[in-house]
Amino acid sequence: MEITPTAYAPFESPEEYILRWTDQIWEEYGLGRLxxxxxxxxxxxxxxxxxxxxxxxxxxxxxxxxxFPNRIGTAEDVICESRGENAFISHHRVFHSGPQQGIWSYGPPSVRNSESRNIAICLVKDGLVVEEWVVRDEYRVVTTLGYDPEEVARTLAFTDEPEGLFGTTAPADVVRLGESGPRPETHEAEASFIREFLDEVWGKRHLERVPEFTQRDLFLETTRARVHTRAKNYQIDLNQMLAPFPDATIEVRDIAVNTADEQGTRIGVLWRLNGTYDGAPLYGPVTHSPIEILGSSQFLLRKGKIIREWRVFDEVAVMAQVAKARGDEPVAG
Structure with missing residues (x-):
């Protein structure tokens, strides 16, 4: 199903809708235009x-x-897919860079350059964003600004948390119906392929199957600006991501697929990890407490297999949950 033009009017495409609105709000100081x-x-x-x-x-x-008055967000990709009449979903991968020149919740102006990758997933209906999922590599932000992630996490440990990040059960068949609504029938094979990869390799821990789903020259770009290549190093990184939460379950919450001549087939995925922090002490002494992670990945396919993945989640949010479970007191500012 094609995306209805009135969903992104007056712009020429849904991608232009996302990019132009981002510039109008952030680059042109049009915050009132929200x-x-x-x-x-x-x-x-x-x-x-x-x-x-x-x-x-x-x-x-x-x-x-x-x-961050001079922070610049550069679009790496925008994956758009129809969500019924007059609606679409967009997975906008952005690379942010710029100095902290004003006071921020983490501290006074550091004047150091912050750089990080975000993924913003927007559900647009009748030309308006009605729901959004924002995933940030905040660990990279904190460290490039010169702050201590553990100290920052303690200042966030006592923020009010709702009953889970979604408040709903995971979709039963995300290939057909996800968080953003019913998917079109197009690209069902590609969506099913990614769901199987995440269910089998991530969820069921069949890491030995990574080569079945990936190309030889696989690239993974993940949190803290880390880059890993080839299936072997992908397996190592995924193992290390899951090791702090050995009982983790992975929920695939939404999938969007788009194919373009100049970009190929790209797949955006919204996922959630639920687990217990009782494994590898990556975030300090284990607390045997529940952890919830909101994450997003974008995949590029070549000849039907994964050649690149960009994975984003907020490790500072994980550290904040650990600090809360330990009963840490916030660091005095």
């Missing part, structure tokens, strides 16, 4: 729980823009 871009009762899902309402988003955006 009223034209977001539905009043929209919800943003993040690593620390949902943010409800456009006005709340606007207040937070003003604070962040004050801290």
């Amino acid at each position: 009223h034209e871009h977001y539905a009043p009762d929209m919800v943003v899902h993040g690593a620390y729980g949902p943010i409800r309402g456009m006005e709340t988003v606007l207040r937070g955006s003003l604070v962040k823009k004050g801290a």
Whole structure:
């Protein structure tokens, strides 16, 4: 199903809708135009729980823009797919770079350059964003600014958490119906392929099957700006990601697929990890406490197999949950 033009009007394409609105709000200081871009009762899902309402988003955006007035977000890719009449989903992968020149919740201006990758997933209906899932590599932000991730995590450990990051059960058949609504019948084979890869390799721990799903010259770009190549190093990284939470379950919450002549077939995935921090002490002494991770991956296929993955999740949010379980007191500012 093609995306209805009225869903992204007055722009020429859904990709242009996402890119132009991003520039108008952030590059051109059009923060007040959020009223034209977001539905009043929209919800943003993040690593620390949902943010409800456009006005709340606007207040937070003003604070962040004050801290990073010259931060530039460069689009690496925008994966768009129809979500029924007059609606579409977009997976926008962005590389952010710029100095912290104003006060921020982490501390006073560091004047150091922050760089990180985000993935923003927007559900657009009738020209307005009605729901969004934002995934950030906040560990990379914190360390490039010169802050201590553990100290920052302790300041976030006592923020109010809702009952889970989604508040809903995982979709029964995400290939047909995910968090963002019913998928079109197009690209069903590619969506099923990625779901099987995540279910079998990530979920059931069949890491030996990685070569079945990937090309020889596989690239993985993941948190902390780490890059791994080939199937063997992918297996090592995935093992190390799961090792702190040996009982982790992986839920595939949403899938979007798009094929373009110049970019090939790309697949955007929204996923959640639920587990217990009782394995490898990557984030300090184990606490035997529950951990929930909101994550997103984008995959590029070549000849039907994975050649690249970009994986983003917030490790500072994990550390905040660990700090809360330990009963750590926030560090005095």
